[in-house]
Amino acid sequence: MKVVRTIAELETAPGTGLVPTMGALHDGHRALFRAARAESDRVVASLFVNPAQFDEQTDLEAYPRDESRDLDFAEAEGVDVVFAPDELYPAGFATWVEPEETGAEGAARPGHFRGVATVCLKLFNIVRPEGAYFGQKDAEQVAVIRRMVRDLNVPVEIRVVPTVRDPDGLALSSRNQRLSPEERERALGLPRALESAAASLDPVSAARASLDGLTPDYVEVLDLGDAKVLAAAVRVGSTRLIDNVLLEGEIR
Numbered sequence: 001m002k003v004v005r006t007i008a009e010l011e012t013a014p015g016t017g018l019v020p021t022m023g024a025l026h027d028g029h030r031a032l033f034r035a036a037r038a039e040s041d042r043v044v045a046s047l048f049v050n051p052a053q054f055d056e057q058t059d060l061e062a063y064p065r066d067e068s069r070d071l072d073f074a075e076a077e078g079v080d081v082v083f084a085p086d087e088l089y090p091a092g093f094a095t096w097v098e099p100e101e102t103g104a105e106g107a108a109r110p111g112h113f114r115g116v117a118t119v120c121l122k123l124f125n126i127v128r129p130e131g132a133y134f135g136q137k138d139a140e141q142v143a144v145i146r147r148m149v150r151d152l153n154v155p156v157e158i159r160v161v162p163t164v165r166d167p168d169g170l171a172l173s174s175r176n177q178r179l180s181p182e183e184r185e186r187a188l189g190l191p192r193a194l195e196s197a198a199a200s201l202d203p204v205s206a207a208r209a210s211l212d213g214l215t216p217d218y219v220e221v222l223d224l225g226d227a228k229v230l231a232a233a234v235r236v237g238s239t240r241l242i243d244n245v246l247l248e249g250e251i252r
């Protein structure tokens with residue numbers, strides 16, 4: 001496995017699958033690597049904690065970082081190249097992708113999807129992948145990136161991988177590390193409420209009603225094109241968690 005730290009050193013190749021990550025790799029990322037590996041001749045994983053997508057400075061500072069562990073993790077999954085740049089924004093950087101439809105998640109996190117869309121377009125231009133792999137867990141991200149690729153005619157296929165969960169149902173997230181045992185127990189109310197509401201005629205109201213004790217930032221139905229999901233965000237202590245479950249269609 002090659003570790004590349006500058007754009008100049010990164011080679012492009014046909015049949016490349018790209019998995020963009022911010023590191024702190026877990027089984028959710030593993031599922032993305034495996035999907036990319038199964039469909040690509042060459043797998044590039046990017047590892048970059050993108051400051052532009054953090055709407056809270058404390059969240060950026062607290063973001064877990066362990067590069068040597070991440071490199072071992074990626075190598076074990078057959079990743080060919082890890083692109084881990086120190087910096088992706090040149091001095092004087094002044095051009096952004098500004099998505100205009102970012103749903104409830106975008107409303108709750110001003111500027112977040114501008115940072116996400118901009119870094120993803122940069123990565124697509126640098127790596128030139130045929131496919132790029134994203135997790136269902138960040139459903140609004142999928143919707144935003146799919147729309148950007150369509151609107152700006154970016155030649156990449158966006159592939160979506162179903163959410164990987166702990167056995168108790170909590171969606172894996174790098175931010176779960178910050179939950180105390182008591183908070184983790186309360187956090188389980190999120191997947192439980194979404195799961196129990198999914199079959200209801202009015203899933204948004206049903207999820208709100210069963211989120212006992214957790215105050216949602218929002219609960220909404222989100223259209224991913226091939227699928228509709230019931231999505232919500234809650235805050236447990238100082239940690240913000242998002243999750244969603246399939247309502248209809250297919251994740252792909």
Ligand code: AMP
Pocket residue numbers: 020021022023027028029031032133134135136137138161162163164165171172173174
């Ligand atoms: P991150 O490193 O948190 O920016 O996530 C990198 C990619 O992994 C994103 O496309 C996420 O949607 C995806 N991802 C994060 N958590 C999960 C999960 N539990 N299951 C599937 N994909 C995930």
